[in-house]
Amino acid sequence: MSEGPSWARDHWPPDELDDLNAGLDPTRMTIEAVVAKAKDSAAVSGASEAEIERAANDSICAMMLIRTYRVRGHLAADLDPLGLTQREMPADLTPEFHGFTGEGALDRPVWLGGALGLEKGTVREVVEILRRNYCGRVGLEYMHINDLDERRFLQERMEGKHAAITFTPEGKKSILTKVVQAEQWEKFLARKYVGTKRFGLDGGEAMVPALEAVIKYGGQYGIVSMVFGMAHRGRLNVLANVMAKPYRAIFSEFAGGSANPEDVGGSGDVKYHLGTSSDREFDGIKVHLSLVPNPSHLEAVDPVVLGKVRAQQIARGDREGDSVLPVLLHGDAAFAAQGIVSECFGFSGIPGYNTGGCLHFVINNQVGFTTSPQFGRSSPYPSDVAKAVQAPILHVNGDDPEAVTFACKLAIEYRQRFNRDIVIDMWCYRRFGHNEGDEPSFTQPLMYKEIRRHPPISQIYGARLEQEGVIEKGWVEGEVADFTALLETEFEAAMSYLPNKADWFEGAWSGLGRPDEAITERRNVATGCPEELVREVGNILTTIPPDVAVHKTLVRIIDARRAMFESGEGFDWATAEALAFGTLLRENHAVRLSGQDSARGTFSQRHSVWVDQENGAKYIPLTRVGPARFEVRDSPLSEFGVLGFEYGWSIADPQTLVLWEAQFGDFVNGAQVIIDQFIAAGEAKWLRASGLVLLLPHGYEGQGPEHSSGRPERFLQLCADDNMQVANCTTPANYFHILRRQMHRDFRKPLVIMTPKSLLRHKKAVSPLADFTGESHFMRILSDPNPPKGGDVKRLVLCTGKLAYELFEARDKAGDASTSIVRIEQLYPFPGEALLARLKRMTNLEDLVWAQEEPKNQGYWSHVEPRIERRLSEAGLKPKRPIYAGREPAASPATGLAKRHAAEQAALIADALGHSSAPTARRKAG
Ligand SMILES: Cc1ncc(C[n+]2csc(CCOP(=O)(O)OP(=O)(O)O)c2C)c(N)n1
Numbered sequence: 001m002s003e004g005p006s007w008a009r010d011h012w013p014p015d016e017l018d019d020l021n022a023g024l025d026p027t028r029m030t031i032e033a034v035v036a037k038a039k040d041s042a043a044v045s046g047a048s049e050a051e052i053e054r055a056a057n058d059s060i061c062a063m064m065l066i067r068t069y070r071v072r073g074h075l076a077a078d079l080d081p082l083g084l085t086q087r088e089m090p091a092d093l094t095p096e097f098h099g100f101t102g103e104g105a106l107d108r109p110v111w112l113g114g115a116l117g118l119e120k121g122t123v124r125e126v127v128e129i130l131r132r133n134y135c136g137r138v139g140l141e142y143m144h145i146n147d148l149d150e151r152r153f154l155q156e157r158m159e160g161k162h163a164a165i166t167f168t169p170e171g172k173k174s175i176l177t178k179v180v181q182a183e184q185w186e187k188f189l190a191r192k193y194v195g196t197k198r199f200g201l202d203g204g205e206a207m208v209p210a211l212e213a214v215i216k217y218g219g220q221y222g223i224v225s226m227v228f229g230m231a232h233r234g235r236l237n238v239l240a241n242v243m244a245k246p247y248r249a250i251f252s253e254f255a256g257g258s259a260n261p262e263d264v265g266g267s268g269d270v271k272y273h274l275g276t277s278s279d280r281e282f283d284g285i286k287v288h289l290s291l292v293p294n295p296s297h298l299e300a301v302d303p304v305v306l307g308k309v310r311a312q313q314i315a316r317g318d319r320e321g322d323s324v325l326p327v328l329l330h331g332d333a334a335f336a337a338q339g340i341v342s343e344c345f346g347f348s349g350i351p352g353y354n355t356g357g358c359l360h361f362v363i364n365n366q367v368g369f370t371t372s373p374q375f376g377r378s379s380p381y382p383s384d385v386a387k388a389v390q391a392p393i394l395h396v397n398g399d400d401p402e403a404v405t406f407a408c409k410l411a412i413e414y415r416q417r418f419n420r421d422i423v424i425d426m427w428c429y430r431r432f433g434h435n436e437g438d439e440p441s442f443t444q445p446l447m448y449k450e451i452r453r454h455p456p457i458s459q460i461y462g463a464r465l466e467q468e469g470v471i472e473k474g475w476v477e478g479e480v481a482d483f484t485a486l487l488e489t490e491f492e493a494a495m496s497y498l499p500n501k502a503d504w505f506e507g508a509w510s511g512l513g514r515p516d517e518a519i520t521e522r523r524n525v526a527t528g529c530p531e532e533l534v535r536e537v538g539n540i541l542t543t544i545p546p547d548v549a550v551h552k553t554l555v556r557i558i559d560a561r562r563a564m565f566e567s568g569e570g571f572d573w574a575t576a577e578a579l580a581f582g583t584l585l586r587e588n589h590a591v592r593l594s595g596q597d598s599a600r601g602t603f604s605q606r607h608s609v610w611v612d613q614e615n616g617a618k619y620i621p622l623t624r625v626g627p628a629r630f631e632v633r634d635s636p637l638s639e640f641g642v643l644g645f646e647y648g649w650s651i652a653d654p655q656t657l658v659l660w661e662a663q664f665g666d667f668v669n670g671a672q673v674i675i676d677q678f679i680a681a682g683e684a685k686w687l688r689a690s691g692l693v694l695l696l697p698h699g700y701e702g703q704g705p706e707h708s709s710g711r712p713e714r715f716l717q718l719c720a721d722d723n724m725q726v727a728n729c730t731t732p733a734n735y736f737h738i739l740r741r742q743m744h745r746d747f748r749k750p751l752v753i754m755t756p757k758s759l760l761r762h763k764k765a766v767s768p769l770a771d772f773t774g775e776s777h778f779m780r781i782l783s784d785p786n787p788p789k790g791g792d793v794k795r796l797v798l799c800t801g802k803l804a805y806e807l808f809e810a811r812d813k814a815g816d817a818s819t820s821i822v823r824i825e826q827l828y829p830f831p832g833e834a835l836l837a838r839l840k841r842m843t844n845l846e847d848l849v850w851a852q853e854e855p856k857n858q859g860y861w862s863h864v865e866p867r868i869e870r871r872l873s874e875a876g877l878k879p880k881r882p883i884y885a886g887r888e889p890a891a892s893p894a895t896g897l898a899k900r901h902a903a904e905q906a907a908l909i910a911d912a913l914g915h916s917s918a919p920t921a922r923r924k925a926g
Helices: 031-044 049-076 123-134 148-159 169-192 207-220 235-241 247-254 301-315 332-337 339-347 384-389 401-418 445-453 457-467 475-494 531-541 552-567 573-586 640-652 665-680 682-686 712-718 732-744 803-813 832-841 861-875 898-913
Strands: 109-111 120-122 138-141 225-229 276-282 285-291 324-331 359-364 393-397 422-427 590-595 630-634 656-661 693-697 725-727 751-755 795-799 819-824 826-828 847-855 883-887
Touching (some): 049 138, 123 148, 207 359, 235 247, 235 285, 301 665, 332 384, 401 422, 457 475, 531 552, 656 732, 665 693, 665 712, 712 725, 712 826, 795 898, 883 898
Parallel strands (some): 225 324, 359 422, 693 751, 725 751
Antiparallel strands (some): 276 285, 725 826
């Protein structure tokens, strides 16, 4: 954007990149050397013994003073535009505290050995420099960082020749222009849409030129793409003035228009949650920007942004993360209090999850809705959570847009140099209520008295630039008039604005689309593989390289796997899974599996990583399959963060099979926000598809309330509009096919699988080679392997999951020849037509039972009951409704007593099969 009206230009003048290595001063002296120098110098000038000692002591004290400022100077920085924060000068930042007392103390000479760029100075000079560097409008916290290089780098930027915040006159004008635009944008919206919520940036507008600097300097430092995540506050401003979303598009949404063409459907979302993407160019350097849509849940978008960024970095082959930058914008209250923030900081140093540094920008308006900071957090700053990962923190006064821009510039330089997270904490204020219709004086009367008196940033900064002679009187008014005129034109244009197309199947998503018919039926694809491919992959999976010393038990497991390929029989769960991964890799679909202890597998079943018993080196057979990339990651012990991260990956990269595995299915509820807000509803709200797979170990095996249920009922209740798939497979081959199907269709939908525990080693839960090859495919319903002879089914038991095997065993043991047991492998979309076809053949059916292990208020019953009833009615059979066989409603998912579990299980199986005449051991209905 180099032509056009002044608002449309990217005002930033070209800037020479600082040499990253410049400024570090290797000649700095140690304290010992400084003291020696002070003594020498005093001695040369003929000082007495006592005077020599004092000179030495003064230098030591001066160095202590300097160090104290480095550690604590930020406590006296001028940060609060409102001046309401009671921040007294800490005593140890005064020269008196360090022994410089009495008359003339400030004029005493001290040797500094190059610190602060001075060989020698007076105490007064030292204090002046320190106050300027550390107690101005930027306060830096960095002495908690262990790494010396990082500390020295930041020190140089605060103390060295780069310390002064300097911008060229053109740069200053650019900053002011952006401030004007940010302010006028909010004002214009307030005028045109009176009473409409916009969660304005008013009071924090300095963020806009600062983000502009992030893009400009980021581009110069080699960043080609930036992914933004942010909440409500200032979002419309960022969309318009940073992301360059057309003003007319936003106006049209204010007028009730949809963000997407009407025909794409979906629920849509409020405008301050929407995302967008654009390209911005500064000085010929293009940077792609995307803002990820987010729910109201504050900070929930953070891991999604990080996952998306990491996926993009991997797609670019960028292992350091230099080319793609995550930028997260936070509110002060949310940043301090939402636990997901800590989970995300936790990713910053972990292989497989780190993004080479995230830039965090806190819009610290010193209030959260109606809550004042002292009730919103226990720490002095909202940013203290970042110290856990030793991120540097730049506190900055939001009334000084140059200081904020400087902080952003420094942040980018640091991030690109050290590939670590950094935080900017911009102190500002919220000019109006939480939203514009809210009265803030109910709760913060004093603050708002001050705010009403407080001039806007453009006025403060405009006056300063006028005084500096950078702009003439009336310059700001000219900018305001130009920009307002432009907004009026755009406002007119919005009347006839129609979004021309939804952007969701572009770029990495091209070639994919929405399913052209309901995926309920018929959307199966052949996922069987040529036998040769299966054998090739099998060979890699069962060959132990001679130089890898594999644990002897694992050798036996690998031998057993080899025997499966040799005999073509008895493929178990883990081998089927490895085959699904391996064959996809060969078909050029990358695979990423992430979860707690996933490399070995919680149940010691997977063993996707072989650890050399002599040297600890890791051998990962699937990485040898190629050509696509395989990665399996033992994740940090987080659900919310990690699931969000993997979801973020899945929306960026539809050609990778991305799987998240819970340790036990129960733990999935720690990630409920990601499930409700992103996985279930993301496509409907934001037109963002995802092929993410959730593996949730599930099944009633007497392990107690907490290790039994992956809560299928929760997922099933969220199912509508073909938004996702929920399955519980009972054969290794079916698991193999459902995983492969994820990548083999021309659309993507999340897939939730209740995965087994006991079936991992169940003698009957095995598949023959033929079920992986040829025309084989995923079966939504699995037939009875031992159906009643002559097809005379009197009782049909429908179920899902491992219960089937227990029912088979009980039925066969009882010699029951009239009961058929059919497995529903995919619960949603419910395979109603396929069920109907089977029912139609059971003309003598007398009873249809739904059997489940879960209590009646949980599991599948509520989901399947009406669906089965519908098909029974369509089939015109004698039974009109399914009968329930299972545990009675219960508050807790399962009993903790093994005996009671066994009794309950036996009772429900007998019930399901109609074998029990005595009252069952079930508890009474609740
Ligand atoms: C997880 C979550 N809890 C509660 C809310 C309701 N809520 C919306 S904004 C807000 C205050 C946010 O304060 P802060 O983070 O300081 O941002 P600000 O609005 O001041 O910019 C709250 C509590 C929410 N959106 N998300």
